[in-house]
Every structure is written in structure tokens, then in C-alpha cells.
Amino acid sequence: MSEPLAGRHVLVTAGPTREPIDPVRFISNHSSGKQGYAIAAACAALGARVTLVAGPTALTDPDGVVTVHVETARDMLDAVETALPADVFIAVAAVADWRPAQPSDRKLKLDKASFSSLPLVENPDILKTISRRDTDRPGLVIGFAAETHDVEALARAKRERKGCDWIVANDVSGDVMGGAENAVLLVTAETSEAWERAPKGVVAEKLANRIASALA
Incomplete structure (x- = not known):
């Protein structure tokens, strides 16, 4: 079996993050982790x-992959930076953009006033942080963009804003979140390429092969 990624270190994030409000509540994003796990497995299959830095999911760790389990965005960034250097970084995780400024160590009682004025602070931008590192930046940095409209325009804007090399954009207005299939648009500095809807494992294999070609 050909192993075109032999000798390469690929770093992947997957799943959501959970930002605690109190011991029983949290802020999060929809994400099953299926696409990120599939990408990790596909890259491992190529050598x-x-x-894999994974937020909370119900998935089994992929064979042949070192999986680091985390909860929050700050935990995820710490784990990613600890895992560097890497040849490729693929940010698939649906990281929560915000977190409560002061999580409570006791369950908050249901009071509309307390929740309507819950102070929030911005989470670290993991993709942008890794893309703009002065030292040990991976040679290929790939972000994901979950969009519901204007997919290509928003993906191109995100690629510029984050400083990454590629964006894999998908329209999540249907059943993509948690579903078994995905249809994506691969956006680079020069081109955009629409991939037909396919099982997430097939999408992962196609991306892994494209990465291998880019590094060859």
C-alpha cells in the first residue's frame, strides 16, 4: 500500500468545545466530530x-492515531501548541467563539436576569493563532468553514482573515452537522473546487490525497 504521507506529522482538531457556565450548563457548537475523525484516519492510512485533538464527542478514537481529549477552546489551543511542530494542521473543530467570563462553581438558579446579562469573553482563535505563528508554523494550514449562504465568498474572506493556506467550506443549512455525508468547496489562493456530496470518509480520503500531492 502506498504511504505518501510517511514521515509527515499531521495535526487535526475535531468536534465541538464546551465552555462552562456552571457545573451543569455550557456554551457549545453543533459538531459530531465525524469529519475530523475521518480526516485523521485517512491521513494515518497514508502513512x-x-x-487528533478532539473536543467532546461520542466517537471511538481512530486506530493508529494519537488522540488528545479536551473540553474548552483554551484546552484545545494548549494541546495543539504542545503537539507542534507539524507538517500539516487541519482545523476541523467547531470551536465556541465565546465563553462565560466567570463560570460559576455552583449551579445557577433559573433567573432570566442573570442569564440575559451573562458576561462573555472571546475565545482564542486557534486557526488564526497557528496560521500566523512566527516559528514552527506548519507548512500547510487548512481551516474549515461552516456556512449557510454565500459559501464561496465567505470562505475566501475567511482564508484571508485567518491567514491559512486552504479553506474547506461546507453548506451546513441541511443535515451536514451530525450527518454521514458532506459536500464541500476547497478554496485555495488560486482556485476553488466543488466536491460532490459524498460520505465523510470519502471526503476525508480525497482531502488526504490532495494534501499528499501538495507536499510531494
Whole structure:
């Protein structure tokens, strides 16, 4: 079997993050982790050494992959930076953009006033942080963009804003979140390429092969 990613370290994030409000409530994003896990497995199948930094999911750790389990966005960024250096970084995780400024260590009683004025602070931007590192930046940094409209325009804007090399954009207005299939648009500095809807494992294999070609 060909292993075109042999000798390469691929770092992948997957799943959501959970930002605690109190011991029983949290802020999060919809994400099953299926696409990120599939990408990690596909890169490992091509011979890569793969580190998967995963938020809370119900999935089984992929075979042949080092999986690091985290909860919050700050935990995820710490784990990603600890795993560097890497040849490729693929930010698939649906990281919560905001977190409560002061999580309570006791369950908050249901009071509309307390929740309507819950102070929030911005979470670290993991993709942008890794894309703009001065040292040990991976040679290929790939972000994901979950959009519900104007997919290509928003993906191109995100690629510029984050400083990454590629964006894999998908329209999540249907059943993509948690579903078994995905249809994506691969956006680079020069081109955009629409991939037909397919099982997430097939999308992962196609992306892994495209990465191998880019690094060859």
C-alpha cells in the first residue's frame, strides 16, 4: 500500500468545545466530530503520524492515531501548541467563539436576569493563532468553514482573515452537522473546487490525497 504521507506529522482538531457556565450548563457548537475523525484516519492510512485533538464527542478514537481529549477552546489551543511542530494542521473543530467570563462553581438558579446579562469573553482563535505563528508554523494550514449562504465568498474572506493556506467550506443549512455525508468547496489562493456530496470518509480520503500531492 502506498504511504505518501510517511514521515509527515499531521495535526487535526475535531468536534465541538464546551465552555462552562456552571457545573451543569455550557456554551457549545453543533459538531459530531465525524469529519475530523475521518480526516485523521485517512491521513494515518497514508502513512502520516497523526495527532487528533478532539473536543467532546461520542466517537471511538481512530486506530493508529494519537488522540488528545479536551473540553474548552483554551484546552484545545494548549494541546495543539504542545503537539507542534507539524507538517500539516487541519482545523476541523467547531470551536465556541465565546465563553462565560466567570463560570460559576455552583449551579445557577433559573433567573432570566442573570442569564440575559451573562458576561462573555472571546475565545482564542486557534486557526488564526497557528496560521500566523512566527516559528514552527506548519507548512500547510487548512481551516474549515461552516456556512449557510454565500459559501464561496465567505470562505475566501475567511482564508484571508485567518491567514491559512486552504479553506474547506461546507453548506451546513441541511443535515451536514451530525450527518454521514458532506459536500464541500476547497478554496485555495488560486482556485476553488466543488466536491460532490459524498460520505465523510470519502471526503476525508480525497482531502488526504490532495494534501499528499501538495507536499510531494
